[in-house]
Amino acid sequence: xxxxxxxxxxxxxxxxxxxxxxxxxxxxxxxxxxxxxxxxxxxxxxxxxxxxxxxxxxxxxxxxxxxxxxxxxxxxxxxxxxxxxxxxxxxxxxxxxxxxxxxxxxxxxxxxxxxxxxxxxxxxxxxxxxxxxxxxxxxxxx
Ligand code: HEM
Numbered sequence: 001x002x003x004x005x006x007x008x009x010x011x012x013x014x015x016x017x018x019x020x021x022x023x024x025x026x027x028x029x030x031x032x033x034x035x036x037x038x039x040x041x042x043x044x045x046x047x048x049x050x051x052x053x054x055x056x057x058x059x060x061x062x063x064x065x066x067x068x069x070x071x072x073x074x075x076x077x078x079x080x081x082x083x084x085x086x087x088x089x090x091x092x093x094x095x096x097x098x099x100x101x102x103x104x105x106x107x108x109x110x111x112x113x114x115x116x117x118x119x120x121x122x123x124x125x126x127x128x129x130x131x132x133x134x135x136x137x138x139x140x141x142x
Contacts, residue, residue: 012067013119017110020063026105027059033101040097046088066119082129091133099127 014023031051034040047054060072061079073079102123110116131139 013115014063014066014068016115017066017119019068020059022109023059023063023066023068025109026102027055027062029105029108030058030101031055033104034098037097037101040101043094043097043101046094081126082132085130086132089133090130091136092131094133095127095131098130099124102127 034044035051057072057076060075064070064072103120106116106120110119129139
């Protein structure tokens with residue numbers, strides 16, 4: 001994500017939306033949604049029974065991705081996010097289920113604002129990039 005213009009100052013999206021407390025609330029909600037929405041049953045099943053460890057990892061990843069502290073890459077190295085998802089067959093329906101959980105969390109914790117829409121657009125592209133299921137059109141094809 002690129003920085004956000006606010007007057008003369010450059011503010012990161014991370015700071016603009018409220019820093020780590022906002023990221024934490026988004027990620028907690030995201031995994032609650034994954035745990036409870038019927039549309040997310042298949043992607044929930046890809047994850048470990050205990051979501052607590054991945055919850056902490058996603059909090060660090062998203063903070064860094066939005067321009068905040070680089071704790072994810074300090075601890076886990078280069079994200080290589082697509083490679084890390086290759087063990088899971090991720091198709092169009094899985095992408096859409098993931099985005100359903102994330103969009104609800106974003107709407108709940110980030111005020112309606114162009115910055116929120118920029119984040120939504122960027123994360124939608126990122127989720128599409130995770131697709132790797134054989135027999136479906138490749139990522140970026142709509
Ligand atoms: C498109 C649908 C997606 C599916 C089905 C999916 C599924 C998964 C699964 C099953 C794991 C392993 C979890 C575990 O260890 O229990 C994982 C890890 C992870 N996912 Fe996703 N994911 C998706 C998209 C995304 C997106 C868009 C992002 C970033 C915004 C993301 C960020 C991560 C991160 C940071 C990890 C941990 C990577 C690490 O080991 O360091 N995922 N994902």
